[in-house]
Amino acid sequence: xxxxxxxxxxxxxxxxxxxxxxxxxxxxxxxxxxxxxxxxxxxxxxxxxxxxxxxxxxxxxxxxxxxxxxxxxxxxxxxxxxxxxxxxxxxxxxxxxxxxxxxxxxxxxxxxxxxxxxxxxxxxxxxxxxxxxxxxxxxxxxxxxxxxxxxxxxxxxxxxxxxxxxxxxxxxxxxxxxxxxxxxxxxxxxxxxxxxxxxx
Numbered sequence: 001x002x003x004x005x006x007x008x009x010x011x012x013x014x015x016x017x018x019x020x021x022x023x024x025x026x027x028x029x030x031x032x033x034x035x036x037x038x039x040x041x042x043x044x045x046x047x048x049x050x051x052x053x054x055x056x057x058x059x060x061x062x063x064x065x066x067x068x069x070x071x072x073x074x075x076x077x078x079x080x081x082x083x084x085x086x087x088x089x090x091x092x093x094x095x096x097x098x099x100x101x102x103x104x105x106x107x108x109x110x111x112x113x114x115x116x117x118x119x120x121x122x123x124x125x126x127x128x129x130x131x132x133x134x135x136x137x138x139x140x141x142x143x144x145x146x147x148x149x150x151x152x153x154x155x156x157x158x159x160x161x162x163x164x165x166x167x168x169x170x171x172x173x174x175x176x177x178x179x180x181x182x183x184x185x186x187x188x189x190x191x192x193x194x195x196x197x198x199x200x
Contacts, residue, residue, distance in 0.1 A: 027052040032059060039066040048110040051196065054101045057084035068146070069100035070139050071107070074131040077139040080160040080173065081146050085191060092191040094177065097159045101194045103183040109196035132165050139163060
């Protein structure tokens with residue numbers, strides 16, 4: 001887990017006054033104590049870890065926290081910057097950025113971690129035999145660019161992107177409620193409980 005916290009001493013990054021401090025810890029769905037984290041960068045290779053990050057951020061006492069998720073398969077991947085609101089809220093902003101669990105609820109269904117596929121973990125050396133050499137750096141670059149724009153300009157027009165190296169395409173994810181609705185995201189002013197998508 002990587003966090004930002006302007007109240008703690010750390011290193012300055014991106015050429016601005018944002019103070020960073022990495023906080024290394026193991027998370028599960030019962031973990032507490034991440035209330036001071038403003039941003040979590042998730043570069044995990046299983047659904048259990050995504051669900052753990054989401055549930056930890058939902059248990060913060062107030063406000064919302066940024067959750068930047070990176071994921072990839074053999075030749076394509078996605079980057080999604082979302083905001084996770086505390087589960088103590090009853091209302092929700094209609095412009096809160098949807099996170100990976102809202103847009104792709106199957107990616108937080110830990111039951112699917114047991115389903116075998118032919119794609120190795122991005123952390124294994126043998127992954128290079130089955131996935132593009134450049135998919136991890138490309139996804140990381142898009143994630144870094146979102147943070148660069150957010151920290152240096154104070155605003156962003158897109159909160160994610162889909163990248164496909166096989167077809168040499170990039171599809172940005174606009175901050176647009178109509179776009180979000182295509183992914184099944186509900187924005188009606190009420191906080192929606194995010195549940196993993198059950199797949200038969």
